[in-house]
Amino acid sequence: MKIPMKSSRRENLAAYVFLSPILLFFAIFFAFAVGFSVWISFREWDMLISPLDAVFVGPSNYVVLFSDPLFVSSLVNTVIYAFSTTIAVVILSLLIAVALNNLRYSAVWRFIYFAPVVTPAVAIGIIWSYLYNPSRGIVNEVLGWLGIPAHNWLTDPHYALMAIIIVAVWAGMGASILIFTAGLRAIPQSYYEAARIDGATKVKMFFSITLPLIKPTTLFLSVTGMIGAWQVFDLIYIMGTNAPASSVQVISLYIYKTAFVNLQMGSASAAAMILFAIVLVTTLFTLGIFRKGGIESYE
Amino acid sequence: MNKKRKVTGMIKYVFVGLVGVAMITPFYWLIxxxxxxxxxxxxxxxxxxxxxxxxxxxxxxxxxxxxxNYYFNSFVVAILSTVMVLLTSAMGGYAFAKLNFIGKKLLFKFTLSTMMFPAFLFLIPNFYIITKFGWTSNYLALVMPFAVSAYGIFLLRQFIMGIPSDLIDAAKIDGASQFAIFFRIIIPLTQPALATLAILSFIGQWNNFLWPLIITSFSPELTTVPVGLSKLSLAFSTYTNQNLILAGTVLEIAPVVALFLYLQRYYIKGIVLTGFGGI
Structure with missing residues (x-):
């Protein structure tokens, strides 16, 4: 039990002196910036004139977005990317974390899985663009050994997004494995011993002990993974250039191109607001789950 | 029973091994x-x-x-923004952890809530702000939008809360000012958390791509390693020394992998503590 101390005038002053750079930063790069985005999303602005002279167009930027087939396909691709990447990462990294638990040299294995997490996404994109090369990439080469026919992974609209999702899963597993491992270690060994005495199989133990007890970690990773995945940019920018835009482009790329290639700041801001709404819904959904799950450590 | 256990053990190794090979092969191929x-x-x-x-x-x-040039720019930007983030996070973390002031709860909630806003919402306004300040063609353009990290403030606040208040009270009785307490007591005791934040921030900035991509399209002299490499790799079809780009990619990865290996335990602590791979 903490007894709230009365704050003195000097302490108030000291606190605000310590916070002043942060408050100044948030005033400029957050509050003003968000307001600016909202303001511009209702206007037509090309960045060449003063934003104050930008013509007010009402909600038309938002309306026009949904009649732009490229925006709609970007939205669909983002949803496909976010869900498949997150689900695959969570399932695979849980399985790997369980398999790694109590395995010899587990630290070495974890490092191997972790390497892509620190690697710049641009480097990952470059490496995999070569690996996916239809004639001299090793992906088709290895698949050929297994008798699987070669594909133009990054240029064929049917495969391009899937190929990028596979890379995202490859790159994203390491961090989740680490967090799952921490979660697995928190499960008391006595539960497993009791189950073993009762003659439970490993599979049975996984489904009746591990899975229910690791649930908070699974939820946490699903949602943080999802929030990150909604905003994917680097991998798609590097690897998605040779496929038709409608098959790989995601919202973030749509925003970038609309703003900094076409200089349509109004519709780019409107698209950014829509992305924000998606992220916000995901976050609020998570916070709800956390509260229900009794995780209050963020307070 | 024993045989069965051996078989599951085998399956485990095969599974972990196969995925491990898939993880390593791209790096092997790159080198x-x-x-x-x-x-x-x-x-x-x-x-x-x-x-x-x-x-x-x-x-x-x-x-x-x-x-x-790319290397130099990347180092300057990563180091400058890391220093800024460390300083602002320690100051904010200390205020939120140990000081009582009006509006504390509200400001802390506000700080956390800024994390919910996607970076894409800030591209256009930040670009406008940077041009208005006249920073477009110097390092401030790449550093200032990342000078404060809500995540960093949160991380350090959690850590500083664990420092016994008795230490601070004792110093106060001895007549130490708030700034003496901050620099002589808090900063030295917070070093493990600062190391964690430093490595997360450095790697995050070294790997940062989107913002430098935008800024350097106006000021090419500020090109960082990821942006430079992406331009080369996308201009490929015409480029005759394709294999050189891979040497460049190795050089891009090398500093962060070295840093990670060197400060691994701090990095992993940061990930496990908060569940995020970057800032």
Whole structure:
């Protein structure tokens, strides 16, 4: 039990002196910036004139977005990317974390899985663009050994997004494995011993002990993974250039191109607001789950 | 029973091993291909091992592209923003953890809530702000939008809360000012958390791509390593020294992997503590 101390005038002053750079930063790069985005999303602005002279167009930027087939396909691709990447990462990294638990040299294995997490996404994109090369990439080469026919992974609209999702899963597993491992270690060994005495199989133990007890970690990773995945940019920018835009482009790329290639700041801001709404819904959904799950450590 | 356990053990190893090979192969291929001659690199079917390692590929990179410039820019930006983030996070973390002031709860909630806003919402306004301040063609353009990290404030607040308040009270009785307490007590005791934040921030900034991409399209002299490499790799079809780009990619990865290996335990602590791979 903490007894709230009365704050003195000097302490108030000291606190605000310590916070002043942060408050100044948030005033400029957050509050003003968000307001600016909202303001511009209702206007037509090309960045060449003063934003104050930008013509007010009402909600038309938002309306026009949904009649732009490229925006709609970007939205669909983002949803496909976010869900498949997150689900695959969570399932695979849980399985790997369980398999790694109590395995010899587990630290070495974890490092191997972790390497892509620190690697710049641009480097990952470059490496995999070569690996996916239809004639001299090793992906088709290895698949050929297994008798699987070669594909133009990054240029064929049917495969391009899937190929990028596979890379995202490859790159994203390491961090989740680490967090799952921490979660697995928190499960008391006595539960497993009791189950073993009762003659439970490993599979049975996984489904009746591990899975229910690791649930908070699974939820946490699903949602943080999802929030990150909604905003994917680097991998798609590097690897998605040779496929038709409608098959790989995601919202973030749509925003970038609309703003900094076409200089349509109004519709780019409107698209950014829509992305924000998606992220916000995901976050609020998570916070709800956390509260229900009794995780209050963020307070 | 025993046999069955052996079989599950085998399956475990095969599974972990196969995925492990899939994790490592792209890196192996990158290093191997970066040492090939152009002919070897272009051969069909692909070669796995360079017949005669071309170490000079790594020298050529510096001759054919302004790679040294990219490197310098990346280091300056990553170091400057890391220093800023450490300072602002420690100051904010201390205030939120140990000081009582009006509006504390509200400001802390506000700080956390800023994390919910996607970076894409800030591209246009931040670009406008940077141009208005006249920073477009210097490092401030790349550093200032990342000078404060809500995540960092949160991380350090959690850590500083664990420092016994008795220490601070004792110093107060001895007549120490708030700033003396901050620099003489808090900062030295917070070093593990600062190390964690430093490595997360450095790697995050070194790998940062989108914002430098935008800024450097207006000020190419500020090009960082990821942006420079992406431009080279996307201009490929016309580029005759494709294998050199791979040498460049190795050089892009090297500093962060070295840093990670060196400060691994701090990095992993940061990930496990908060569940995020970056800032």
């Amino acid at each position: 191997s291909a970066s040492l090939m001659t152009l002919q070897e690199f272009l051969s069909v079917p692909p070669k796995w091992i360079p017949s005669d390692p071309q170490w000079h590929n790594y020298v050529e990179v510096f001759k054919h592209v302004p790679f040294l």
